[in-house]
Amino acid sequence: MSDTWRTRAIRLLLILIAVVWSGFPIFLVVMSSFKDVREIFAVPPSFVFTPTLDSYRRLGQLWPAFYPNMLNSLIITTGATVLTVVVTSMAGYVYARYSSRLLTGSAFFMIFVRMFPPIIITLPLFPAVNLLGLSDTHVLLIVLYATFFVSLGTWIMRAFIEQIPRELEEAAFVDGADLFKTLTRVILPLAAQGIVASSIFVLVFSWNEFIFALIFTTRVAKTAPLIISEMLSTADGVEWGILFAAATIQLLPVLVFVIAVQRYVVAGLQAGAVKG
Amino acid sequence: MRGWKHTILGTVAAAALAVTSSAAFSQAKPEKLVIMSHAVHKSAVTGEKGGDSSADWQKRNGVAVEWLTFGVEAVHERVYREASLASGTVDIAFILERYSGPQVARLFEDLGEYQKRDGIEDFEEISAGMRTAHTHKGKLIAIPFRHATHGLLYNQVYFTERGVAAPPKTMEALLELAEKMQYTRSDGTLVHGFITSFDDPSGVVDLMRAFGGDFITSDYRFVADSPGSLKVVHLLRNFFQKGILPKNVFTFKTEEVITMMQQGRAAMTNQPFGRYFNYNDAKQSKFPGEFKVTTIPASGGGIAPAKTSVWGMAIPANSKNKQLAWTLIKELSSKKATIAQAINGNGPVRISAYKDEGVRKLVPYADDEAAVLQGARSTVPGFENTQKAMDFFMEEIQQAMLGTKTPEQAMADLKKRVEPLLPK
DSSP states (O other): OHHHHHHHHHHHHHHHHHHHHHHHHHHHHHHHHTSOGGGTTOSSOOSSOOOOOHHHHHHHHHOTTHHHHHHHHHHHHHHHHHHHHHHHHHHHHHHHHOOOHHHHHHHHHHHHHHTSOHHHHHHHHHHHHHHTTOTTOHHHHHHHHHHHHHHHHHHHHHHHHHTSOHHHHHHHHHTTOOHHHHIIIIIHHHTHHHHHHHHHHHHHHHHHOOHHHHHHOSSTTOOHHHHHHHHHTOSSOOOHHHHHHHHHHHHHHHHHHHHHTHHHHHHHHHTTTTOO | OHHHHHHHHHHHHHHHHHHHHHHHHHHHSOSEEEEEEEHHHHHHHHOTTTOOTTHHHHHHHTOEEEEEEEOHHHHHHHHHHHHHSSSOSOSEEEEEGGGOOGGGGGGBOOHHHHHHHSOOTTGGGBOHHHHHHTEETTEEOOEEEEEEEEEEEEEHHHHHHTTOOSOOSSHHHHHHHHHHTOEEOTTSOEEEEEEOOOSSTHHHHHHHHHTTOOSBOTTOOBOTTSHHHHHHHHHHHHHHHHTSSOTTGGGOOHHHHHHHHHHTSEEEEEEETTHHHHHTOTTTOSSTTOEEEEOOBOTTSSBOOOBEEEEEEEOBTTOSOHHHHHHHHHHHTSHHHHHHHHHTTOOOSBGGGGGOHHHHHHOTTHHHHHHHHTTOBOSSOOOTTHHHHHHHHHHHHHHHHHTSSOHHHHHHHHHHHHGGGSOO
């Protein structure tokens, strides 16, 4: 009995440490965005204060490009997520249902490609992108982000689709459905957890990605992380209140989305864990 | 008959010439000129207080100016990538001498040639040191636009509390004062006497130069083991061990120094003169209006050759509008434009701007900064391995301060690491 109590207490303590470890910095950022700028770095820090929206007001005044850049982030993130879901669903189906040496080889090739540090890829890509006139376009970032997550997404989808009994597909074929209908009406609804899980990965990555956005955008497709980085790299000193306000706004959409679908993340991570 | 034919031929030729010229003209006159820079340059040129110093040029030429702005490091990353392409879209690039060097000289036009053909007014007024900072392999690759030069910033309230009437006149007095200013206030605030930034060597090199030392000279000689430099390494070690420098000082970047000063946790620092405004900003500082700035004193008196960093305007060699870009650079470098930019908060590269009444009203330290500019120089001269050499410098300085090496050993080790990197 006391062992159980002790185990529970230790478990709770560990969870508490993990929550504080990962959540406290975020809490500080959000809290600081509502503080008077002079109080942000006060020693000792104050946790009780009169909140102000001054930093949010100044963010709009001094960095008017922030909100249009957030819209770019939204367009690119949505595009990359949709593209990844479409491609990985189809690829996952093929890898789950068919087998050949070529398919096995290509599956491992995808993992291999993912091992390249992104910065290496930008070197040959930069002149090519300019030559094709794709620099500073939403399409380019959508394709790049999707490309980076096709491998992981495909493996996730493969694991989910493998768990769906083949008999369901065969029944659909017998009823006269073609491959497309079988996929869209039978397979994908049953693999919805996998779709959500893989889309979360690509969504979080695309929303926060910096290197590709820095190298391939200048104005039209500039994303929010770039302007936040500009706020950190001013010549006259960082305005911390404004920076924290921007970080809080940048954090919100993805946080809301991840919380809303978090149970699918766990399901996605566990997918295939007990299969051979 | 012959006359008639001549008339027709002449008319056709004239028409063809007109069409060709018009085509050539439209080719030479793009709709916009693209500038890649940091946001601070855009606000210096287009700010409201001093007015838009590119407005007349745009009106005269019928060409708009498009600004693409990035953070300090990001702008160089982008500029060098863009300039490496066969054909570029950037017409003017703002670059900092610290990120420049002979390795990038081929990417930009030699503006010395443009200056010879169609010169900027009173070009010699821009200090030779600033021009040299952007001259590589005999090419002037950028025209100085903005400088950030170090001064000594101090909290007047703390000086008064400790009975100090005036800022120090010698480096020796400054060091004594740093010890005296190390105290705990009645409200419990621990005040550090002196702090400096440790993200690059500029803060330390200021002190070395005040004692006649340096890190790397402008002709690429390693001198961080000279007596003046060694004295400073000993001093830093002593300050660190006594707690005059905070225990976390190695993590101090510019931002931490600004925060410490604004929060009143340090009494003095060596930073750009322009920080005067950050420190006195009522929205950010706990001591608005109480900060003063003066020159960094040299050992024995006089003004120490402080660090300056210089942003310059360059024309990428792959720009399609080089001549037009030069005319804008010329415009932005004029005396009138320099004053307007200074009123917009720019560090003016022309001494005459400091004499302007409008500038003097806004910049109370004008005379001091103008005086420092005469002898100010870059932290290190630009070369291919500048960044690596600066990293080694900081590593060895920290080892000496922590006591894992003697100052002599640290500087001897630094010499071994840095000398092979220097241009021969």
